[in-house]
Every structure is written in structure tokens, then in C-alpha cells.
Amino acid sequence: SQQGEEDPQALSIQEGENATMNCSYKTSINNLQWYRQNSGRGLVHLILIRSNEREKHSGRLRVTLDTSKKSSSLLITASRAADTASYFCATDAGHGNKLVFGAGTILRVKS
Amino acid sequence: NAGVTQTPKFRVLKTGQSMTLLCAQDMNHEYMYWYRQDPGMGLRLIHYSVGEGTTAKGEVPDGYNVSRLKKQNFLLGLESAAPSQTSVYFCASSYSRLAGGNEQFFGPGTRLTVL
Numbered sequence: 001s002q003q004g005e006e007d008p009q010a011l012s013i014q015e016g017e018n019a020t021m022n023c024s025y026k027t028s029i030n031n032l033q034w035y036r037q038n039s040g041r042g043l044v045h046l047i048l049i050r051s052n053e054r055e056k057h058s059g060r061l062r063v064t065l066d067t068s069k070k071s072s073s074l075l076i077t078a079s080r081a082a083d084t085a086s087y088f089c090a091t092d093a094g095h096g097n098k099l100v101f102g103a104g105t106i107l108r109v110k111s
Numbered sequence: 112n113a114g115v116t117q118t119p120k121f122r123v124l125k126t127g128q129s130m131t132l133l134c135a136q137d138m139n140h141e142y143m144y145w146y147r148q149d150p151g152m153g154l155r156l157i158h159y160s161v162g163e164g165t166t167a168k169g170e171v172p173d174g175y176n177v178s179r180l181k182k183q184n185f186l187l188g189l190e191s192a193a194p195s196q197t198s199v200y201f202c203a204s205s206y207s208r209l210a211g212g213n214e215q216f217f218g219p220g221t222r223l224t225v226l
Contacts, residue, residue, distance in 0.1 A: 043154070088154070097205050097208055
């Protein structure tokens with residue numbers, strides 16, 4: 001079973017626009033992480049937000065976390081064609097840094 | 112640093128054959144993981160290890176075995192491959208929680224097809 005569910009499943013935008021992806025999860029968490037996967041490649045860690053944090057920024061990335069609603073959002077501002085990839089949220093709820101991944105959002109940025 | 116490497120990159124097996132996937136990391140990470148990724152789905156944890164000589168089951172362990180004889184290596188074995196094991200397999204590693212680790216570092220993946 002997958003803990004996180006991303007919405008939308010796919011998103012197509014123009015270069016320069018902002019992209020927002022949402023993630024919902026089911027159980028209490030220690031932290032929530034976002035990863036990017038380019039086609040045919042492994043996942044790359046983008047950002048981590050802990051359960052006691054509400055918002056975090058990293059460059060053009062902004063992540064929010066609402067533990068009362070069990071949801072998170074990832075905002076990519078001023079998108080570029082190079083941002084085209086799949087984005088996954090992953091929740092860390094316990095022992096061994098185990099992560100449970102959502103099904104991902106496919107982002108396509110058109111130039 | 113090479114980071115996390117996986118061998119092989121591609122493999123085609125016939126039903127019933129066995130094989131071992133090798134994962135190696137050079138970051139001195141305590142924790143290592145094996146995932147599978149199927150179309151339209153996120154990654155699902157097969158097995159993981161929190162240290163040399165220890166392994167534990169993840170979400171989808173059936174049909175797989177693992178070993179962590181050395182800290183830097185984590186092997187995933189398929190004893191009798193089935194078509195349902197056709198997938199892309201990813202290895203990952205991380206520092207222990209005690210060392211402040213949370214993010215996982217992923218290898219490039221192994222694409223396995225079972226005919």
C-alpha cells in the first residue's frame with residue numbers, strides 16, 4: 001500500500017510558469033520528503049520537511065506541510081524545461097529511515 | 112565518489128532462473144534499501160538493512176532475499192524469477208537516523224525483464 005498520493009497525476013505548463021504538486025498521506029510521520037526522477041534515472045532528493053515545520057524553501061522550491069490535514073505541497077517557481085521530470089513525495093514514519101512513496105506527478109515544462 | 116552503483120544495468124531472465132543484483136555505496140552509509148518501481152507507481156520497499164549483517168523485510172519481500180555481508184554492499188537475490196518480478200529495481204542508502212541522516216541516495220536502477 002502507498003502512503004502518499006500525489007495530485008495531479010500529470011501537469012503540463014509553459015516555461016516560466018509555476019508548478020504546484022500536492023501530496024496526501026494517511027498516518028503520522030516524522031518527516032516528508034520530495035524527490036525528482038528524470039526519465040530512466042534514479043531518484044534525486046529535493047527537500048525534506050519535518051513534522052514540526054510548516055514551510056521550507058530551497059532555491060525555486062517551496063514546500064508546505066499541514067499535519068492536521070495530512071498533506072503537503074511542492075511549488076516550483078519560474079519553471080524551466082529542465083524541470084521536466086516525475087516528482088514523488090515520500091513519508092518517513094519510523095524505524096530505519098524507511099520511506100513510503102506516492103505514485104508521483106509527471107511534470108512537463110514546455111519551452 | 113561514485114555514490115551508489117548498481118550492477119547490472121539491464122537483465123533478461125527466463126521464468127525460474129535465478130540472479131543477484133549488486134548494490135555498492137562508497138559514502139559509509141549505515142542504511143541500505145532495495146525498491147522496485149512498476150509503471151504508474153511509486154517505489155515500493157522490498158528489503159532494507161540498518162547495518163552490516165542485518166536485514167529486514169519491507170512492503171513487498173516475497174520472492175526476494177538479501178544479504179549485507181559488508182557495509183558497502185547490499186545484494187538482492189531472486190531464487191526463481193517470475194514474470195511478476197519484471198520491474199526496475201533501485202538501491203538506495205542513507206546515514207543512520209542517529210547520524211542525522213534522512214535523505215536517501217539512489218542508484219541508477221536495474222531494468223529486469225522476466226520472460
